Each structure stands twice: as C-alpha cells, then as structure tokens.
Amino acid sequence: MQTTTLSFSNLHNHGELFANLFRARKQSFIIQKNWDLPEADDMEFDQYDTPQSRWIAIHDKGEVMAGIRLTPTTARCGIYSYMIRDAQKGILGGSIPQDLLYEEAPVEEQTWECSRVFVSHSIPQMYRRRVHFKMVEAMTGSARELGATRLIALTGANWPRWYGRCGLDAQAIGPEMWIDDGNFQCVSINLAGKMH
Structure with missing residues (x-):
C-alpha cells in the first residue's frame, strides 16, 4: 500500500493516479452515497479542486483505496x-447548513481544510483499519509539510469513536447535524503535537 500526495505541479509524474482518484471519488460519493455532485468523464469534482489544493491517494497496484483533499x-x-467557510457564508445554497460552526470559519495560513475523505467500498472490512491508519499518517504528514498546524473537517459525527484510536487530537467546533445521509460535525484536528 502506497500513499502519494498529488498537486497540479506533480500529477504528470504519477500517470493515471490523479484521474483514478477522481474516478474513485465518483464511485464513493455519487454512486454509493448518491450525493448530487458534478461529474465528467466518469470523475467527481467540484469548485475546490484547484491548484491550491492537494490530494492524498492511498493506492495499491493502480487501485485507489482511499483519498483525502487538503x-x-x-x-x-x-x-x-x-x-x-462557503457553507457558513451561504454560498453553497443550503446543501450544508450555515450554522455548522460555533464561531466564524478561520482564514489562517496554518489551518487547512480536510474534505472529500473516502475509503473505497471495495476494501474488505478486515483491511479498513489498516487503510484508516495509513490515511491518518499520510494526512498529518502532508499537512505538516504544507505548514499546517491544524486541520478542520466536516466529518461523520461518530468521529470520537475512532479519531483517538488513530492518534488524532481533535475537538468539536460545531454542532452535530443531519446532512444528506447521516449525522455530521465540524472538528478541529491539532497537529502541533505532531510537529518535528
């Protein structure tokens, strides 16, 4: 199992991996979860997939097993x-409630958003924990390399059950809320303790 952090400046070095990540996102979010998201050429994407973002792919023998966008x-x-932040400002048209945070969304050089997190449904249950640990390791490592001391994410409300097991120092920064197909909550993940 490998992890690769992709950017617009290095994606040419990784063959089909970037496209395969977006294909796996379509499978996870549009086909499996039935979310109404943009798609083209069998890939899911949105307005945040710009050169400013980074994408982490967990992959093995060409198959994308999991992914994260920073x-x-x-x-x-x-x-x-x-x-x-755009949800809080009402720019997303209410697909995510505006009151998802207790305070104003941060705009800080050292804070990055973690989104479009998924694990492929084809990964057998017995390997999922290993994939989760690899995701956390790659996410925190890439974020640190980018200069982040904190990540924020809108994640499943069951996060306390597994964040600690994965070694993440996190706290809620918004209320639990029902969105589309489940309960979600905004969290802040402190990376300062993981800085070297």
Whole structure:
C-alpha cells in the first residue's frame, strides 16, 4: 500500500493516479452515497479542486483505496474559498447548513481544510483499519509539510469513536447535524503535537 500526495505541479509524474482518484471519488460519493455532485468523464469534482489544493491517494497496484483533499483556508477562486467557510457564508445554497460552526470559519495560513475523505467500498472490512491508519499518517504528514498546524473537517459525527484510536487530537467546533445521509460535525484536528 502506497500513499502519494498529488498537486497540479506533480500529477504528470504519477500517470493515471490523479484521474483514478477522481474516478474513485465518483464511485464513493455519487454512486454509493448518491450525493448530487458534478461529474465528467466518469470523475467527481467540484469548485475546490484547484491548484491550491492537494490530494492524498492511498493506492495499491493502480487501485485507489482511499483519498483525502487538503485545501488551505486562505484559498480563493472567484467567489469560493473552502467548503466549510462557503457553507457558513451561504454560498453553497443550503446543501450544508450555515450554522455548522460555533464561531466564524478561520482564514489562517496554518489551518487547512480536510474534505472529500473516502475509503473505497471495495476494501474488505478486515483491511479498513489498516487503510484508516495509513490515511491518518499520510494526512498529518502532508499537512505538516504544507505548514499546517491544524486541520478542520466536516466529518461523520461518530468521529470520537475512532479519531483517538488513530492518534488524532481533535475537538468539536460545531454542532452535530443531519446532512444528506447521516449525522455530521465540524472538528478541529491539532497537529502541533505532531510537529518535528
């Protein structure tokens, strides 16, 4: 199992991996979860997939097993910044409630948003924990390399059950809320303790 952090400046070095990551996102979010998201050429994408973001692929022998997108909270592209902040500002048209945070969404160089997190449904249950640990390792390592001391994410509300097991220092920064197909909550993940 390998992890690769992709950017617009290095994706040419990784063959089909970037496209395969977006194909796996379509499988996870559009086909499995039935979310209404943009797609083209059998790939899921949105307005946050810009050169400002980074994508982490966990893959083995060409198959994308899991993925994560990291976007700086300082990002700007037209009217968009990053998903959590744009939801709070009402830019996303209510698909995510505006009251998802207790405070104003941060815009800080050292804070990045973690989004489009998935594990392929084809991964057998007995391997999922190993994939989760690999995801956390890659996410925290890549975020640190980008200068992040904190990540924020809109994640499943069951996060306390497994974040600690994965070694993540996290706290809720918003209320639990029902979105589409489940309960979600915004969390802040402290990376300062993982800095070297």
